[in-house]
Amino acid sequence: MAPKSVKQLKTLTKNVGAAAAAALEKGGGIFRLAPNWVPRSFLQPGKRLKLHPDDLYAYGLNRGGIDERWFGSTTEAANDGRVPDEGLSYVVSNGERFTLRDAVAALGDTVVGKAIWKKYGRWPVYSKFFDNMGPIPHHMHQNEAQAKKVGQEGKPESYYFPKQHNNVGNNFPYTFFGLNPGTTKAQVRKCLEDWNKGDNGILDISQAYRLNPGTGWFVPPCVLHAPGSLCTYEPQWGSDVFGMYQSLVEGREVPWALLVKDMPPEKHQDLDFIVDQLDWEQNVDPNFKANHYLEPIPVADTAVEGYMDKWICYGRMNGWQCVTAKELTVDPGTTCKVKDNGAFGGLVVQGEGRMNSVRLNCPKLIRFHDLTEDEVFVAEDAARAGIVYENTSATEPLVLLRYFGPEVNPEAPDVGGKAPKKRK
Helix, strand or coil: CCCCEHHHCEECCCCCHHHHHHHHHHCCCEEEECCCEEEECCCCECCCCCECHHHCCCCCHHHCEEEEEEECCCCCCCCCCCCCCCCCCEEEECCEEEEHHHHHHHHCHHHHCHHHHHHHCCCCEEEEEECECCCCCCEECCCHHHHHCCCCCCCCEEEECCHHHCCCCCCCCEEEECCCCCCCHHHHHHHHHCHHHCCCCHHHHCEEEECCCCCEEEECCCCCEECCCCCEECCEECCCCCEECCCEECCEECCCHHHHCCCCHHHCCCHHHHHCCCCHHHHCCCCHHHHHEECCEECCCCHHHCEEEEEEECCCECCECCCEEEEEEECCCCEEEECCCCCEEEEEEECEEEECCEEEECCCCECCCECCECEEEECHHHHHHCEEEEECCCCCCEEEEEEECCCCCCCCCCCCCCCCCCCC
């Protein structure tokens, strides 16, 4: 009988290469991944990850509730009191498990492709669901130069709000982005000065946008954002850096330590330095929505063939494409073949079926240690050769989210649906 729980698996931590190669061959270039749960101590779970309600605090109340699930991750979560492998995805095969990070390290370009392996020597991106009952504090993620000062990496990201995980919007389905046009640095500095007075008023100089399921946003580094309460699919760079600029959220304190955790220690009380971490031009952009809002865009007109692939996350920073994502919908009873440019992490959010010979099934309820049939990682050669997707349901569509690494999809649109600019 096939194992149903992580507890039934043998964990490999050494000499992973042979097991990884066997798993990749068995799956025809596809790894099966186990669910990867991450808690956050300063947030309240939104209860839409399909995690069993008895397991929301499986790491312990002191660690906070589980409000995130990470996909195809080789990145550790930057949480205080974390378990050693927190944030790392595991490959499951032949009664064993080993981290995707170890599998990539062992097999290199066989998994992630020659271009990514040559430039980064790893799988440098991941995606996640974050799912909260209310909003997240107004925060930013450092850029590459800023993060390097503390031995970390910068973090661009994108958002998509899948309808399958947003049947209810929870307490605050609005996101504050950036700062009001005309805001001065002195105003932001005053908010930092007022940190211990209660609500420091940072949202008074920002603006909120209503969130709609089936849409998304492109969020470069150094841009303030206070994500609202929709369950969010978030492809991003493989880093967990951030700085929280809001002192109080729904009556809960945000410690100063969460503002400065990824800044040089000697700058932790330097208010001018902290203000200058922000990309001022982008934060006060009067056309912020036009330059960051994302609508799904069909890859091609394939509806008559019984399937549709759409770009859901796209955009570039100074011409560089960090990460992209697509949503594939296959009609009941339909089989189609889809070729992609490179390796990707995949998640089923609705329905059942197969990818080549690998079974897919979207779970209804997941216990903390359960294994599932909804998550995969596809190696580059298999993706480029084309995956055959089969919807085995007679009534329900099969829907998958797929995210890709840097510069994999040069044909992807720019923000606003514009055709990509040709690089000089």
